[in-house]
Amino acid sequence: MIFDAEFRRRLEVLKRLVARALAGRGGAGRSPLRDRGGRVEFGGHRPYVPGDEAETIDWNVYARLEALVVKEFEAPKEAQLLLILDRSGSMGCFRKDAAALRAAAALGWLALAGGARVACASRGGASAWITARERFPELLDALERLPRGGAADLPEALRRAPVPGSGRRTVMVFSDLYEAEPAARALAAFRRRAGSVVCVHLVAPEELRAPDAHAVILRDAESGETLELELGGKARAAFQVAAEHFLEERGKLAASHGARLVRLSPGDDLVAAVERLVT
Amino acid sequence: MSLLWPWALLGLLAVPLLVWLDRRRRRPRPTAWPSLLLWRGVAEAASPTRRRAEPLLLLECAAALLLSLAAAGPVLTADSEAPVVGVLDTGEWMEARRSDGRSALEATRAELRRIPGIEIVPAKSDLLTVAAGLRAEGRRVAIGTSRADIRPGPGYVVVGRAAQGDNLAIDAVRPRGDSLWFAVATDGKRREVAVQVGDRTVTLRTGSAATVPFAGTLRILDRDNFAADNLVRLDRTPVGIRYDRGLKALAAAVGAGLPARYDESGPLVITTRGGEPVAGPVRGADCTVEAGFFDGLLLGEIVWEGVKAREGPGILRWRGKALAKMAGPATLWIGLPLDRDWGDASTLAVLVDRFKRFGLERRYRERRGFRKVVGDAVVVGRPVGLVRTKGIDRPWDGRMPAGEGRGERERSLRGVLAAAAILVLVCYLYLGRPVP
Numbered sequence: 001m002i003f004d005a006e007f008r009r010r011l012e013v014l015k016r017l018v019a020r021a022l023a024g025r026g027g028a029g030r031s032p033l034r035d036r037g038g039r040v041e042f043g044g045h046r047p048y049v050p051g052d053e054a055e056t057i058d059w060n061v062y063a064r065l066e067a068l069v070v071k072e073f074e075a076p077k078e079a080q081l082l083l084i085l086d087r088s089g090s091m092g093c094f095r096k097d098a099a100a101l102r103a104a105a106a107l108g109w110l111a112l113a114g115g116a117r118v119a120c121a122s123r124g125g126a127s128a129w130i131t132a133r134e135r136f137p138e139l140l141d142a143l144e145r146l147p148r149g150g151a152a153d154l155p156e157a158l159r160r161a162p163v164p165g166s167g168r169r170t171v172m173v174f175s176d177l178y179e180a181e182p183a184a185r186a187l188a189a190f191r192r193r194a195g196s197v198v199c200v201h202l203v204a205p206e207e208l209r210a211p212d213a214h215a216v217i218l219r220d221a222e223s224g225e226t227l228e229l230e231l232g233g234k235a236r237a238a239f240q241v242a243a244e245h246f247l248e249e250r251g252k253l254a255a256s257h258g259a260r261l262v263r264l265s266p267g268d269d270l271v272a273a274v275e276r277l278v279t
Numbered sequence: 280m281s282l283l284w285p286w287a288l289l290g291l292l293a294v295p296l297l298v299w300l301d302r303r304r305r306r307p308r309p310t311a312w313p314s315l316l317l318w319r320g321v322a323e324a325a326s327p328t329r330r331r332a333e334p335l336l337l338l339e340c341a342a343a344l345l346l347s348l349a350a351a352g353p354v355l356t357a358d359s360e361a362p363v364v365g366v367l368d369t370g371e372w373m374e375a376r377r378s379d380g381r382s383a384l385e386a387t388r389a390e391l392r393r394i395p396g397i398e399i400v401p402a403k404s405d406l407l408t409v410a411a412g413l414r415a416e417g418r419r420v421a422i423g424t425s426r427a428d429i430r431p432g433p434g435y436v437v438v439g440r441a442a443q444g445d446n447l448a449i450d451a452v453r454p455r456g457d458s459l460w461f462a463v464a465t466d467g468k469r470r471e472v473a474v475q476v477g478d479r480t481v482t483l484r485t486g487s488a489a490t491v492p493f494a495g496t497l498r499i500l501d502r503d504n505f506a507a508d509n510l511v512r513l514d515r516t517p518v519g520i521r522y523d524r525g526l527k528a529l530a531a532a533v534g535a536g537l538p539a540r541y542d543e544s545g546p547l548v549i550t551t552r553g554g555e556p557v558a559g560p561v562r563g564a565d566c567t568v569e570a571g572f573f574d575g576l577l578l579g580e581i582v583w584e585g586v587k588a589r590e591g592p593g594i595l596r597w598r599g600k601a602l603a604k605m606a607g608p609a610t611l612w613i614g615l616p617l618d619r620d621w622g623d624a625s626t627l628a629v630l631v632d633r634f635k636r637f638g639l640e641r642r643y644r645e646r647r648g649f650r651k652v653v654g655d656a657v658v659v660g661r662p663v664g665l666v667r668t669k670g671i672d673r674p675w676d677g678r679m680p681a682g683e684g685r686g687e688r689e690r691s692l693r694g695v696l697a698a699a700a701i702l703v704l705v706c707y708l709y710l711g712r713p714v715p
Contacts, residue, residue: 090313178314207313210321218312227315227322235321242317 002101003140007270011109014271045069078131079116079168082161082194083108084186085143086175086202087122088152089222094204099266100174101143103200106274107172108139121161122146123153129162151222152179154186158193169194172277173259176202177250187257197259198277201250204266208243210236282351290347294340301336338707342700349696 045058048068056070083104091097108118108130117131118139124147130139152175171194177183190197210231219226229235247263254261264273282288312318 093311093313096313176313178316204313207317211310213307215307217307217309218315218318219309220315221311221313223315225315226309227318229318229322238321239317242320246317 002098002144003105007102007105010270011106014106014110014274044072046072079111079114080129080170081108081111081116081118082169082171083118083120083143084154084157084161084171084173084175084190085120085122085146086152086154086157086173087124087146087148089149089220090152090176090178091202092148093221094206095266096176096202096204097148099264099268100200100202102270103264103273103277104172104174105140105143106270107277108143109136110274110278112136112139119162120146121157123150123156123160124148126157126160126162152176152182154182155189158186158189170196170198172198172200174200174202174264177253180249180253183250184253184257187254187259191258197257199254199259199261200277201254201261201263202266203247203263208247210239282353284350284352287350287352288347290343290350293343293347297336297339297343301333301339305333335707335711338703338710342703342707345696345700345703349693349700353692353696 045061046069048057048070052070058069058071061067061069085100085104087097091100104120108120111118112130112133112135117129119129120127120139120142125145127139127142130136130142154173154175158171171190173186173190175183177199187197187199213231215228215230217226217228251261262277264277
C-alpha cells in the first residue's frame with residue numbers, strides 16, 4: 001500500500017517542516033505554490049448604480065466621458081499544480097513508481113494545504129481539479145488509479161490533464177525520462193501551458209550500476225526485449241559511462257526546455273525530497 | 280593397461296551430463312530492467328570473457344571420471360621381472376586320449392601355443408635355474424633322491440618323459456640358504472638318475488642325496504647322459520591343502536577308491552606352512568601338503584602359502600581360490616599319471632572327466648593368461664610373466680631374469696582410483712558446504 005498510515009503521518013510532519021523551512025527563507029506563511037503577492041485583479045468597469053462605494057468610481061473615465069462608472073475587481077485566482085506521472089513499465093522497476101506517487105501525493109498535500117488546486121494525469125487517465133484540503137483523499141485515490149504499464153507518453157498525459165484555469169500554473173513531471181524525444185516534446189508543451197515546470201527525474205541507484213552477476217539476461221520492462229550479456233570489466237566500465245552520460249543528457253534536456261530538474265531516488269527521505277522540490 | 284570390466288566406462292557419460300546440468304543451473308534468469316537504453320552500447324563494447332570452470336563442477340567431473348575408471352577395473356601390467364614358466368608335463372599320463380582323439384599332451388600344447396607370449400622351452404635350457412629364481416653363483420646344490428631327504432621347496436620341476444619312457448622328475452627345488460635342494464624322483468623303475476649340475480654330472484641312486492655346489496645349470500640326463508629333450512614343467516608356488524581330508528575327499532569325489540597301496544603315512548610329504556617339511560602326514564589346520572607324489576597318484580600341486588585349506592572335491596577348488604590370490608608367477612598343473620595300479624588311459628580319461636564334473640573348469644577364472652582346464656591338464660600362466668626365453672627353434676640366450684619372481688605382475692589400479700575418487704568427493708563436500 002503506497003499511501004499507508006505512516007505516509008499520512010509524515011505528511012503532517014512534512015507540512016510543518018516545509019513551512020518552517022520556508023519561514024527561514026522569508027516566505028513566512030506562504031506556500032510557494034500560492035499566487036505570489038495576494039493582489040486582486042482589475043476586472044473591468046460597469047455603470048454606477050446607487051449604493052456603490054464612491055471610491056470605486058473611476059474618475060478618470062468620468063473626466064473623459066462624463067459617465068459614472070465603477071471599477072470591478074476579481075477575487076485572487078488559485079494556484080494550480082498539475083502532477084504528470086509516468087506510470088510506464090520502466091517506472092515499475094526498483095520501486096520508482098511508488099516513490100513518484102508518494103512524492104506527488106506529498107506535493108499535492110502541500111498545495112492543497114496552501115489553497116492551490118491540484119490535479120494529476122498520466123498517459124492513461126487524469127483526475128479533475130481538487131480544490132480543498134479536505135478532498136486530499138480524492139487526490140490519493142486518483143493517483144493510485146492512474147493506469148500503469150505500457151510505454152511512457154508524457155505528451156498524451158498532458159492532453160488528458162484537466163483544462164487549466166486562470167492562475168499560476170505549475171507542472172510537475174515525474175518520470176525516469178528514458179525516452180528523450182517524447183520527454184522533450186512534453187517539456188516543451190508543459191512550458192507553453194505552465195508558468196513553471198519541474199521535472200522530477202526518478203532514478204534508482206540500482207539501475208545506474210551493473211548487476212553483480214557474471215552473466216545476465218535483461219528484459220526491458222516496457223518492450224519485453226531481452227539482452228544477454230557477460231559482464232566483464234569492459235562491459236561494466238562501458239555501462240558506467242553510459243549511465244553518467246544519461247544523467248548528464250537528461251539534465252541538459254530539462255534545462256533546454258526551461259524546466260527545473262530534480263533527481264529523486266526511491267530510497268530518498270520524503271521530507272528532504274519534497275523540500276528540494278518546493279524550494 | 281587393460282580393463283577387467285570395460286563396460287563400466289559408460290559411467291563417463293556422466294561427465295557431459297554434469298556439465299550440461301551445471302550450465303543449465305548457472306544460466307541466469309531474466310531480470311526485469313527499466314530500459315535497455317543504457318545497455319545497448321555495453322553489448323557492443325563487451326567482449327566474451329573466458330569463463331572459468333567452477334571448482335565444484337571440476338570436482339564432480341573428476342569424481343565421475345575416477346569412479347568410472349575404478350569400476351572398469353584397470354590393471355597395469357608391467358614387463359615382468361619374474362619369469363612365469365608355463366610348462367607342460369609330458370609324463371605318461373599325458374598320453375591319455377581325449378574324446379577328440381588327441382592326447383592330452385597334444386591338446387595342451389595347442390592351447391599353450393595360443394597364449395600370447397608363451398613359448399615352449401626345451402629342457403636342455405637353463406630354464407630350471409631361471410624358473411627357480413636362483414642365482415647362478417655361490418649356490419650349493421644338494422641333490423637327493425630319497426624322500427626322507429627331500430626338502431620340497433616352492434615347487435616341483437618335473438622333467439617329462441625321457442626317451443626311454445621313464446618319468447623323471449626333479450621333484451623339488453628349494454633354495455635354502457646358500458644351498459639348493461633338489462629332489463629327483465622317478466615314477467619308473469630307474470634307480471639311477473644322472474643330473475648335470477653346472478659342468479658336472481652327478482649320478483645319483485634313488486634314495487640317496489648329495490649336496491653339490493651349484494654352478495648354474497641343472498639338467499636331468501637320460502640314461503645315455505644326454506639331456507632329456509623334454510618339456511619342463513615348473514611349479515612354483517605352494518597352496519595349502521589339508522592332507523587329511525583333501526586327498527580323501529578328492530578320491531571320493533571322483534569316485535575312485537584310494538589305491539590299495541595308499542598309505543597315509545606314505546610318501547606324501549607334509550610340512551607346516553613356512554616351516555621345515557617333515558615326512559609323513561601332519562594333521563591340523565596349518566598343514567600344507569607340498570608333495571604329491573603318491574603311488575600311482577601324482578598330484579602336482581601348487582601350494583600357496585597363506586591359503587587355508589578347505590575340504591571339498593576340493594583340492595582343485597582350493598587351487599581356484601589360490602589362483603585368485605596368486606600374486607606371483609605360477610604354473611598350475613594337475614594330472615593323473617598312468618599307473619599300473621590305476622589302469623590305462625581310459626581310466627585316466629574317466630578320472631579327468633570326473634574332475635570336470637565337479638566344476639573344475641569353472642573354478643578357474645580365465646584371467647589374463649590363466650587358462651582353464653585343457654583336457655586333463657591345466658596349464659596356467661601369465662603371458663606377461665613368461666620368460667621369453669626362446670622357442671624350440673631358438674636357443675635360449677642364457678639371460679637370467681632378475682629377482683625371485685615374487686610380487687605383483689598385475690597391479691590393479693582400482694584401489695588407487697577409488698581412493699582418489701573418495702578424496703575428490705570429500706573436497707567437493709567441503710567446498711560445497713553451505714557457508715553461513
